[in-house]
Amino acid sequence: PRRDRAVCAPGDTSVLAGLYGPAEAKISKELPDRAALEVLLRPKVGLPGVLERSREQLLRQTCEAVVLGVLHPRTAISLVLQVLSDAGSLLSCCLNAACMALLDAGLPLTALFCGVTCALQPDGSILLDPTARQEQEARAILTFAIASSDRKVLMATTKGSCSVEEMQQCLAAAQRAAGTIFQFYRDSVRRRYSKC
Amino acid sequence: LSICSRTVEPLEYYRRFLKENCRPDGRELGEFRTTTVNIGKCSITTADGSALVKLGNTTVICGVKAELAAPAVDSANKGYIVPNVELPSLCAERFRSGPPGEEAQAASQFIADVIENSQMIVKEDLCIASGKLAWVLYCDIICLDYDGNLLDASVFALLAALKNVQLPLVTINEETGLSEVNLKQKNPLIIRKHPVATSFAIFDDTLLIVDPTAEEEDLATGTVTIVTDEEGRLCSVHKPGGSPLTGAKLQDCITRAITRHKEVKKLIDKVIKSITPK
Numbered sequence: 001p002r003r004d005r006a007v008c009a010p011g012d013t014s015v016l017a018g019l020y021g022p023a024e025a026k027i028s029k030e031l032p033d034r035a036a037l038e039v040l041l042r043p044k045v046g047l048p049g050v051l052e053r054s055r056e057q058l059l060r061q062t063c064e065a066v067v068l069g070v071l072h073p074r075t076a077i078s079l080v081l082q083v084l085s086d087a088g089s090l091l092s093c094c095l096n097a098a099c100m101a102l103l104d105a106g107l108p109l110t111a112l113f114c115g116v117t118c119a120l121q122p123d124g125s126i127l128l129d130p131t132a133r134q135e136q137e138a139r140a141i142l143t144f145a146i147a148s149s150d151r152k153v154l155m156a157t158t159k160g161s162c163s164v165e166e167m168q169q170c171l172a173a174a175q176r177a178a179g180t181i182f183q184f185y186r187d188s189v190r191r192r193y194s195k196c
Numbered sequence: 197l198s199i200c201s202r203t204v205e206p207l208e209y210y211r212r213f214l215k216e217n218c219r220p221d222g223r224e225l226g227e228f229r230t231t232t233v234n235i236g237k238c239s240i241t242t243a244d245g246s247a248l249v250k251l252g253n254t255t256v257i258c259g260v261k262a263e264l265a266a267p268a269v270d271s272a273n274k275g276y277i278v279p280n281v282e283l284p285s286l287c288a289e290r291f292r293s294g295p296p297g298e299e300a301q302a303a304s305q306f307i308a309d310v311i312e313n314s315q316m317i318v319k320e321d322l323c324i325a326s327g328k329l330a331w332v333l334y335c336d337i338i339c340l341d342y343d344g345n346l347l348d349a350s351v352f353a354l355l356a357a358l359k360n361v362q363l364p365l366v367t368i369n370e371e372t373g374l375s376e377v378n379l380k381q382k383n384p385l386i387i388r389k390h391p392v393a394t395s396f397a398i399f400d401d402t403l404l405i406v407d408p409t410a411e412e413e414d415l416a417t418g419t420v421t422i423v424t425d426e427e428g429r430l431c432s433v434h435k436p437g438g439s440p441l442t443g444a445k446l447q448d449c450i451t452r453a454i455t456r457h458k459e460v461k462k463l464i465d466k467v468i469k470s471i472t473p474k
Contacts, residue, residue: 053298054305061437065418111440140313142433152440156420156433161313163429164450171443 012087017097019105021077029076034069037077041094044083055091059098062145062155068108077107088132089117091143091157096181103189112148113155114181116174117141120162126173142170146178207415214403221409226452228407229253231463233352236360236471245361245385249353252409253343258353259336260361264375267323267330275322275330279307281337281350288342288410303346306434307337310351310423314391314431317358321386325368329375333361344409347421347434351393352460359468361385389425392460393432394453396420401439406452420446422453426461 022035029036039060041052063079079101081094095115102109119130119138127134135141140160147154153171162170202209202220213220223229229252239246243259267274281303285293296304311317322331335357337350362382368375397408397416408416418438423431430450435441 050301050305050308053301057298057302058436061418063437065437065439145437147440150440150442152442153435153446154440155437156435156446158430158433159309159313161315161425161429161431164447167430167433167450168443168447171446175443 012085013089013093014084015090015093015097016082016084017094017101018080018082019077019101019107020080021105022072022075022107023078025074025076030074031069033073035067035072035075035077037064037067037069038079039063039098040078040080042080042082044086055094058091058155058157059094062095062113063098063102065154066109066111066113066147067102068110071108086132088135089129089143091115092117092129092145095143095145095155100185100188103185104192110149112182112185113145114148114178114185115143115145116177116181117143118170118174120160120166120170124166126166126170128173128177140166142167142174144171144174146175148178148182151175151178206411210399210412210415214399214405219405219412223407225403225405228456228459229409231352231460233356233463233467235356235467243357244363245357245359247353247356247360249349249356251345251349251352251407253341254339254345254349255341256337256339256346256349256353258338258350258357260357261334261336262361262363263332263334264324264329264366265332267327271319272327273323274319276332277308277311277317277319277322277335278332279311279335279337279354280304281307281339281346283339283342283346287339291342299346302436303337303350306347306421306432307335307350307354310391310393310432311354314389314423314425316355316387316389316391316425317385318388324366324375329366329368331363333358342410344411344413345395345407348393348395348407351391351423352464355387355390355392356464356467358385358387359464389431390457390461390464391423391425391431392453392457393421393423394449394456396422396449396452398439398441404445404449406456420449422449424450424453424457426457428454428457 039056041056092115099113119127120140140162142158145155200208232250234248239248240259244262245260248257283291283300285291365378365381396404397412398418421434
């Protein structure tokens with residue numbers, strides 16, 4: 001089984017992602033026509049709770065949308081994410097770590113994705129990749145997973161309430177910022193493979 | 197003419213209907229199932245507030261119990277709201293008895309987020325005496341029959357049950373320092389916002405259908421849930437992975453959600469009016 005890891009750290013938030021698979025699946029978990037993807041998110045302190053389960057579901061369904069599971073039926077792909085430090089924008093950091101782990105493992109993907117967090121500040125301005133402090137002061141925090149193929153929205157989740165126009169503006173800002181993150185992916189991969 | 201069986205090739209069977217812009221149960225793509233709600237005494241008599249919601253076959257019951265507790269040290273003037281969604285094994289074959297599965301936990305987190313985001317109940321309103329006594333509202337949402345669209349039904353049941361809650365007046369006796377509960381004087385909860393959820397299923401990466409049944413959810417390639425309040429503000433956009441969508445398609449979902457909000461609000465107002473004693 002292939003074992004690969006990726007550390008993603010915007011600012012001081014860092015998440016370690018380890019991907020195992022495609023490996024043999026337990027009979028109770030195997031799917032006859034596709035790979036069974038499993039995501040485990042471990043918080044920095046404490047046991048995983050309902051919030052982690054909810055995030056695991058978001059990450060799992062986002063990864064399932066891009067991984068070509070039909071090429072590896074009856075196998076299991078496990079993605080384990082360990083939060084090393086949290087200074088804001090944690091979910092988008094997890095998304096980026098997950099995507100880089102998928103890339104590093106060489107799994108067949110239809111598209112890459114990146115996570116972008118937008119904070120709507122009380123005065124109406126949009127801030128990307130907010131720190132923990134900015135997240136607390138913000139009116140609303142929107143996290144999007146943007147696909148690389150056509151900048152479509154793979155995953156969206158919001159905290160706090162906002163108007164429809166504000167959401168569309170945040171989405172547009174996130175789609176623009178996605179380009180920078182994909183360039184970062186390309187540079188990291190180039191750096192990794194230029195050494196060997 | 198090839199024979200397309202519903203059990204052998206469900207996706208092909210569905211595609212035939214979707215091509216004609218309708219669904220096997222006769223609904224259009226943007227049509228909801230019949231929604232009925234039963235509030236108050238008809239549901240759970242031992243709870244402080246309860247409601248039973250039926251969305252087609254999906255049946256969800258919500259019971260709210262209010263208890264007293266000391267507020268947390270760092271938020272001395274806030275009460276607690278604790279939602280819990282349960283998917284017992286009686287509601288569908290896929291749920292086994294035992295610890296809550298991922299779907300139940302994710303739904304519980306979603307409901308907690310909706311309450312927090314929409315500010316439907318402000319926690320400061322639940323405080324009786326700052327630092328000493330506050331209300332804890334345990335909201336238990338139990339699915340009795342699972343036929344898809346759990347989140348919409350749960351949010352609706354929660355809203356209806358909270359509207360039904362009557363809290364007795366609690367005062368703290370100055371001399372003894374103990375709380376005194378006056379069961380004869382009851383006040384309804386202050387509900388500031390009325391969030392309503394609308395769920396969509398994405399088929400074949402392009403088609404959006406509203407209010408999916410369990411069969412449609414299994415065949416779908418993604419789901420989107422939009423929660424709006426009465427001012428047209430978005431309380432939650434919940435798209436847990438699945439097929440990618442453009443901003444325009446998301447906008448279509450939001451527009452439909454805003455229309456749905458009006459329908460649901462009218463229904464809930466009608467039911468509340470019918471049960472309030474004049």
